[in-house]
Amino acid sequence: MSDLGPLVPRRRDMHPVPFDPDYKTSVTRSPRWPLLSMESTPSEETGPRFGHSLIGPLDNNLILNWSKDGTPAIGERILMHGRVMDEFGRPVPHTLVEIWQANAGGRYRHVKDTYFAPLDPNFGGCGRALTDEQGRYQFLTIRPGAYPWPNRANDWRPMHIHISVFGHSFGQRLITQMYFEGDPLIDRCPIAATIKERSQLDRLVAPLDMAMSRPLDFLAYKFDIVLRGRRQTMFENKLEGM
């Protein structure tokens, strides 16, 4: 395995704040003391790799991957697609992308979700894909509904798809959420608002992508993901005092 260099330090100001009173659960689940910082080591610079043998033919098709008899899931058919790259714009190929979401009515297939909206018998709500050589991925799914959640008295989550990405090293691990262009609930959402840098929140909002939409079939939304990069220089010195 070649040495690809240390991970670029995370810019914590470009991420959500861990503690935000408007998102009540974060109050008791956010560390109070500073994180311990150190240059990455092989423990963070390596990570699990997953092969194509892992992925089943319908894993990236949420419209059909829970259907028992081929009946498609109910909802507005969409293609979610994009590229995974690093901070230097390099594609991140063959990396695992996993998604999960509510159904078209805003209900998750989960014992703890007791929202009034009905379950769709043909919709499970999870999918996975490996990026290709250029770091591209695609999912065919339905647009999830907005849903209410117990936080402040009347909070609603905007339409969103949860995304988990591995990258090529354990230190690149990322979980985020994709929102949809034009959703008025984004600006009212305390979870979206944990990101204080507006440009960073804007980057979680996927634009409608008519070029990739398929006539008479599905609309497309484009969602690119940037993972931490690796610094590569000819000058790697031992740190003073270490």
Add this chain to the structure above:
Amino acid sequence: MVQSLDTLVETASQTGGPYVHIGCIPTFAGLGAVYPEDLGLRAIEDGAKGEIITITGEVIDGTGWAFRDALLESWQADASGKFAGQEGADPLVNGFARFAADKETGLWTLRTVKPGKVKTRDGRLQAPHISLWIAARGINISLHTRIYFEDEDNSEDPLLNRIEQRNRVPTLMAKKTGAGEYRFDIHLQGASETVFLDI
């Protein structure tokens, strides 16, 4: 004016939310039909070289409650200090595991091999450790920490030696509770708050 940088900024994190299990361990979440099995069920396969150990623990919030919805991932070297994919690594050590707090008790369990020492990039030996990553509702950016072992020589470990408050070092130590058995609780807040890492 100056030239503009063409580097990108990492995509912002968001919480995994209460249903992170649907996406990451769907069989555990009750969606058993979607994949043959959940990813990362085993850190090791039968026959892995080294000392086989079981680590159990809780993830405890600021009120002292061991919450039930944590998702954890671990990544580690094999007994000789090599990571899966590296030349000479034990093919029976996957190194990666994904596990969750129990829905009833909040306890999680990791069965694995005790890792060997891994060098830093400037050649110093790190004490045996397992990297740990924690996602849950209310955690806006997932937490990184490490499991070290109280029965190993940790005196030269570069990361542990960076901890100024020496009274916090034990928060990263798995406590031996029996033959091949360890306990490692993760405290998100409080006097025994676990040391979390920005690495």
